[in-house]
Amino acid sequence: MAKRLASFSFLVLLALPLKVGAEPRQVLLLHSFDREFAPFDAFTGNFRTELSKNSPVPINFYEVSLQLAPSAENPPKGPVLDYMHALLANRRLDLVVPIGGPAVKFAQKNREKLFPATPMMLASVDQRLVDTTALRPNDAVVTVLSDPLLMVDTILQLLPKTTNVFVVTGSSQLEDFWRDENAREFQKRFKGRLTFVWSNELSFEEILKRGASLPPNSVIYYHLLAVDAKGVSHDQARVLHDLHAVANAPIFGIQGYQMGQGIVGGPLLAIDTLSRDTAGVALRIMDGESPEHLRPAPQPPGPQIFDWRELQHWGIREDRLPPNSIMQFRDLTVWERYKWHIVSALSVCLLEALLILALIANLSKRRRAERSLSESTNRLGAILGTAAEGILTFNDRGIIESVNAAAENTFGYTAGEMPGRNVSMVLCVPFDAVRGQCFRETSGRRKDGSMFPIDLAISEVDLADRRIFTGFVRDITERKQAEQMQREFGKQLLQAQEAERSRLARELHDDITQRLALLAMNADRLDSEADLIEQRKSIRGIRDSLKVLSEDVHSLAYKLHPALLERLGLAAALKAECDRLSRQESISVEGKFDGLPADIAQEARLCLFRVAQEALRNVARHAHARAVQVSLCSLDGGLQLRIADNGAGFDRGEERQQPSLGLASMRERVRLLEGRLDIESKPGHGTTILAWIPVNAHDPTETTNRENDESADTNRNHAVAFAAKANS
Amino acid sequence: MNRVRVLLADDHRGTAEALKSLLARDFELVAVVEDGLALVEAAKELRPDVIVADVSMPRLDGVSALAMLKKENPHVKVVFITMFAEPEFARCVLEAGAHGFVVKHSVWSELVPAILSALDGKTFVSASLAGIAGIETPRE
Secondary structure (H helix, E strand, O other): OOOOOOOOEEEEEOOOOOOOOOOOEEEEEEEOOOOOOOOHHHHHHHHHHHHHHHOOOOEEEEEEEOOOOOOOOOOOHHHHHHHHHHHHHOOOOOEEEEEOHHHHHHHHHHHHHHOOOOOEEEEEEEHHHOOHHHOOOOEEEEEEOOOHHHHHHHHHHHOOOOOEEEEEEOOOHHHHHHHHHHHHHHHHHHOOOOEEEEOOOOOHHHHHHHHHOOOOOEEEEEEEOOEOOOOOEOOHHHHHHHHHHHOOOOEEOOEHHHOOOOEOEEEOEOHHHHHHHHHHHHHHHHOOOOHHHOOOOOEOOOOEEEEHHHHHHHOOOHHHOOOOOEEEOOOOOHHHHOHHHHHHHHHHHHHHHHHHHHHHHHHHHHHHHHHHHHHHHHHHHHHHHHOOOEEEEEEOOOEEEEEOHHHHHHHOOOOOOOOOOEHHHOEOOOHHHHOOOEEEEEEEEOOOOOEEEEEEEEEEEEOOOOEEEEEEEEEOHHHHHHHHHHHHHHHHHHHHHHHHHHHHHHHHHHHHHHHHHHHHHHHHHHHHHOOOHHHHHHHHHHHHHHHHHHHHHHHHHHHHOOHHHHHHOHHHHHHHHHHHHHHHHOOEEEEEOOOOOOOOOHHHHHHHHHHHHHHHHHHHHHHOOOEEEEEEEEEOOEEEEEEEEOOOOOOHHHHHHOOOHHHHHHHHHHHHOOOEEEEEEOOOOOEEEEEEEEEEOOOOOOOOOOOOOOOOOOOOEEEEEEEEEEOO | OOOOEEEEEOOOHHHHHHHHHHHHHHOEEEEEEOOHHHHHHHHHHHOOOEEEEEOOOOOOOHHHHHHHHHHHOOOOEEEEEEOOOOHHHHHHHHHOOOOEEEEHHHHHHHHHHHHHHHHOOOOEEOOOOOOOOOOOOOOO
């Protein structure tokens, strides 16, 4: 029957001669089953690739698939051996590689007949399946050592409640070997603990059925299903796939290539490592090494590897896994899968949130600042708008930047006309003069061109990047007019007083003193005519009294109004005053009155005379001076009078607090003529009085003038200066 | 011998009357006038040897009249009588060409010597002012 038949196929695969120029090596691969049979297909593929890649010369692979029947005690020798003899007759093989337990067994058995001198390498076979007694010096061995006990131990570690193990295996000779092998070991180790059920007598359909209806606490131990009880060969991948689809218990396999096909995992045999190591040994044989020295220790199962999906599916806790286990197919959580995306996205969001917060904070701060600025601006605007003073700001080139309503009114402009124009348009001072801090009286110019007096205060303001100037402007036209009126009124008062004094003085002089003089004359005449000495004495007494009385009245009249001033002019009158002081007080008086203009206005003349009179009176009364200098000269379009004594002096501070009537009157007289009066004095260091007044020469009352013969420009303003000082 | 001819100018009637009696004793009083202009005219007409004039007079004061009198008759002697007992004034008047400066309350005793002094070509200043203004007073 087919079951009993050993069938074989012979395949020759000629690898492309990749390495040109060298004699290709001839390698015969002996497959146990169909060459697509797992796990040997994976092993063979890797092995071929590794060998071709690393060989210095091209390799021709010949492959023979024995396709051994499961229960064939011995393969049908006749046809196979004949065929192989025919095949190998004219070929020189470099290496024979039997793959898997059945092929190894076949090769060892038929070595002498088929390839007695050819090096052979037993590959992809469990150590247990090698007949070590039959090994020859020309044989290399690369084996694995599966560990079913370790696998079951692992199962128990993961699922401690396990009681039943359904072992999936077939009925071929190889599978039988393993069933016996495993059963013996399992019995020895797990007797009483686990119940093992073997599937070797079941068809694949029955196996699936059984696998779908296992009792609780069962596991499936998938070993190998090459040929089922019905003698049907099976593709390993397909078996596992179908079984996994229906199984109601976790499936454990032993081969590394099964990971991902439905097994839970555990200590698996690593095909990749094995095929690479095997190719390495093959190369060394072809390089001429002795095969009997190339028998490395069997490869044990690799590290514990688990399929995370299966663990999840069967509810196996990860903490039960052996240490250093490798987890595969972990279904990454959203977090794990998109960790960096999430981190990046969150970072971006956070950053944006921070930015937004910062912007909001900034915005709110800015709004507050703007509100505050707006309030401040409004408040300032209100203040500026209602300020009585004109206020304007301009830059360092004089360009007006802003003005308030009062400034526009003051200069007669409408709103918005002034900014952008030069400040010299309204201020009649050179721009250089208004740069910097100042306060002055000056003139402003209205839009209609008219000029008017102003008080101007300029201050500098340093802004962040430039400098501006603020100007405060006040129209002082009315104040000036009031001052003028006051001055006029003062002048008129003084003139009235002077006129009255003058009238009185004339009255006294022309009438009273004349009559006294007449009386004195008559007394003299009586004296000359009298006979008696007694009479003459009396008459002389009367006459002398009359003389004294007459002189006193004259003196009084002179004080009231100095007739000399009009008769002889200012210089003579001042000289007379100097002489009088010198005569009466025994003070050395030095007068200098040279170089004066011809015509000095009467009011200026009188003013300076009165200042001198008062100053000299003070010298006589208070100064205790020994010497006085009086001088009068032209200066700065006016006249300056200087009176300096060397007397006691006085404290200016006290004088300012309690001004004497004399000094106050001097000051007032000078001020009314728009002049200046300066007093310098210190206790013990004398006194100097400087009086300067501008003088208008056109005075119709000035008819006689003998001060000097110099002709003066009558169109010029004249000034009189008068100073009294005491030298120290 | 010809008596010295004197012209008197004073606007003060009382003084003028008193002086008339004083002058009439020693001199020929050719006329008495009461203002400056009348003085100038009278001097021009009468050509006196000596003019006794008040400084303060209506229309033209004595000092102003002096220049005109001198211009008309450079040899005329002018003696001023005045209420201004000011040395500075006296100096100015003498510098202007007058020969005498007599304050009125001493006129009774000093006028005749002043006229005589003037006739001698000398100047005379009242004793009360002499020395004050640096003016020499001739001794009697």
